Amino acid sequence: MRVVLAEDLFLLRDGLVRMLEAFDFEILAAVETGPELTRAFAELEPDVAIVDVRLPPSHTDEGLQCALAARRARPGLPVLVLSQHVEQLYARELLADGDGGVGYLLKDRVFDAAQFIDAVRRVAGGGTAMDPQVIQQLLSRRARDEPLGGLTPRELEVMELMAQGRSNAAIAERLVVTERAIAKHTSNIFAKLGLPVSDDDNRRVLAVLAYLDRG
Amino acid sequence: MTTRAVSGDTGGRSTGGEENGETMNATKAREALLAGVRGLALALVSMAGSVLLFTLTVVSIGLIPVGIGVFAAPLFIERVRAHADFRRTLALSWSGVRIPSAYRPVPRRPGPAGWAARCTTLLRDPATWHDLRWMLADMTAGFGIALLPPVLLAYVAYGWVIALGVWRPIANAGGDWFLFIHVTSQQSGYAAAALGTALFVLGLFVNPALLRGHFQLARALLSPSREAELAQRVDRLTETRHDAVDTSAAELRRIERDLHDGAQARLVAMGMNLGTIEALVEKDPAQAKRLLATARQSSAEALTELRDLVRGIHPPVLAERGLADAVRALALRLPVATEVSVDLPDRARAEAPVESAAYFAVSELLTNAVKHAAADSVWVDLSYEAGALRVSVGDNGRGGAEAGAGGGLSGVERRLGTFDGVLAVSSPVGGPTLVTLEIPCALS
Numbered sequence: 001m002r003v004v005l006a007e008d009l010f011l012l013r014d015g016l017v018r019m020l021e022a023f024d025f026e027i028l029a030a031v032e033t034g035p036e037l038t039r040a041f042a043e044l045e046p047d048v049a050i051v052d053v054r055l056p057p058s059h060t061d062e063g064l065q066c067a068l069a070a071r072r073a074r075p076g077l078p079v080l081v082l083s084q085h086v087e088q089l090y091a092r093e094l095l096a097d098g099d100g101g102v103g104y105l106l107k108d109r110v111f112d113a114a115q116f117i118d119a120v121r122r123v124a125g126g127g128t129a130m131d132p133q134v135i136q137q138l139l140s141r142r143a144r145d146e147p148l149g150g151l152t153p154r155e156l157e158v159m160e161l162m163a164q165g166r167s168n169a170a171i172a173e174r175l176v177v178t179e180r181a182i183a184k185h186t187s188n189i190f191a192k193l194g195l196p197v198s199d200d201d202n203r204r205v206l207a208v209l210a211y212l213d214r215g
Numbered sequence: 216m217t218t219r220a221v222s223g224d225t226g227g228r229s230t231g232g233e234e235n236g237e238t239m240n241a242t243k244a245r246e247a248l249l250a251g252v253r254g255l256a257l258a259l260v261s262m263a264g265s266v267l268l269f270t271l272t273v274v275s276i277g278l279i280p281v282g283i284g285v286f287a288a289p290l291f292i293e294r295v296r297a298h299a300d301f302r303r304t305l306a307l308s309w310s311g312v313r314i315p316s317a318y319r320p321v322p323r324r325p326g327p328a329g330w331a332a333r334c335t336t337l338l339r340d341p342a343t344w345h346d347l348r349w350m351l352a353d354m355t356a357g358f359g360i361a362l363l364p365p366v367l368l369a370y371v372a373y374g375w376v377i378a379l380g381v382w383r384p385i386a387n388a389g390g391d392w393f394l395f396i397h398v399t400s401q402q403s404g405y406a407a408a409a410l411g412t413a414l415f416v417l418g419l420f421v422n423p424a425l426l427r428g429h430f431q432l433a434r435a436l437l438s439p440s441r442e443a444e445l446a447q448r449v450d451r452l453t454e455t456r457h458d459a460v461d462t463s464a465a466e467l468r469r470i471e472r473d474l475h476d477g478a479q480a481r482l483v484a485m486g487m488n489l490g491t492i493e494a495l496v497e498k499d500p501a502q503a504k505r506l507l508a509t510a511r512q513s514s515a516e517a518l519t520e521l522r523d524l525v526r527g528i529h530p531p532v533l534a535e536r537g538l539a540d541a542v543r544a545l546a547l548r549l550p551v552a553t554e555v556s557v558d559l560p561d562r563a564r565a566e567a568p569v570e571s572a573a574y575f576a577v578s579e580l581l582t583n584a585v586k587h588a589a590a591d592s593v594w595v596d597l598s599y600e601a602g603a604l605r606v607s608v609g610d611n612g613r614g615g616a617e618a619g620a621g622g623g624l625s626g627v628e629r630r631l632g633t634f635d636g637v638l639a640v641s642s643p644v645g646g647p648t649l650v651t652l653e654i655p656c657a658l659s
Contacts, residue, residue, distance in 0.1 A: 054535060061535040085522055085531045088547040089540060108518050111511055137548065
């Protein structure tokens, strides 16, 4: 799998390259500025891009803007955005096109190599990887309106993991139950929230995220 | 969430055209009549207020050697200031005349010594003597100018009353003067009516100018000297600089404490754990693995603490996107529905310190709305008008917020003071609350 990486801090860029190479990713380019990233997007054909929100020379949200522009040029281009902080505002912009293949994670998540690599693969496959903190913020905002369609605590737990972009199998493993039990929970959740049922994992995640962000 | 686009149009205000001619005339006539009413009110106020206060103040100052004046003079001088300030308000709202003021702050200490100090400060303040001088002019020239607009309008009624028959009893009584016309017959009665009408028409044209003239006279006499204005500015700058130094020192202390007790302590624990792991890795791999998990946990917690700390120093969204998006992101974190509307030129940024001050002020106001006012709907409005960034925060909570009561709002006010910013609070008990802040600044 071919990766374009944009991160301005040498230590982190170097560490990410090592980690990705250890998991058999091919690094097409590892750049440190916004203009370099724009050029990389124009010239290379990565399967997934891993981009830091804040990049030189402006040290504003240059990385995010580059990524959004690249996705406008090539809809569905998988992009995993990393940041020292997560903001619903940015998550909303990343998810706005509804194409999937989007990730938005705190840099801390690279601590757990296995989980991080799983997230990269998920995004590359057109899936979603949302940081648990984003989902927490969305949930706490929704909680004030209504008790989320009368979900049980277990269903809430499942929904939280689902909103992060995890597959049924991964959720089952995490909660130490069978995949069939999770499938039952998810169909309950969709029925209670009045969301259209879909077999496509990605569509499902996006529907839940859109539901949570409404209001 | 809504975002209003900015356009060059300043709204539906008409700038006058042929078809607006009639409405324009009607507006002018209304202004002239209003000026008449206001002039009458002013004449009464300047007579009553200025004569009374001038006399009382002069007498009380005269009584200072006797002792009683020490107590009376400050009371009356402060009434004089209120009287002058009231005129300043009227000047601004009726004629758009801005009369600056520069009163020195008055010490408020209890006891006779306090009264003496108050008295001395007030008597040493040149503004006190400016006020007295103004009152003298106000009860004479000011009175006369203020009386002209109503008089110009009133003569028309008297003139027509004479023309329509009252000339007869007047003529029988030997005639009377209507201004310069000696009323003795129907003809002179008509002349009086014509003159009254002419004065009325004149009033329609000059009344607003006369009213403005009254206020300009007040401005000429009440305005502090350049020196006094500068002295006041220096006082204000000294005060705000003091506040700014205090606030930043307190901030640095808080950051130091947070780092010392938080991230720094966690890194120490982590280093210690790593040392133990090094020693254990061959003897007891299982235990070493457990300690590794703890070390990773510590590093994650240190990161979280640092992130919160950074948010308190300079929020990342503010650095990356500017004030508008930072406020939007802030609103998204609130547990209540918050509407943010922005009317700023696209991509315009104020200077970083101004943005930061505005951001933390909004943050504090939003926290107040949620925590103290128990509001369930909040709105924020950002705009830029006449060289100032203006932010309004309103909520439907229980109100009762007060500026300058030593609470959170006075802290906000102090921090805005460094930028010559101001804060206005309207928060009746029972709500709703509306807080508006303005910071003069340039956008780039």
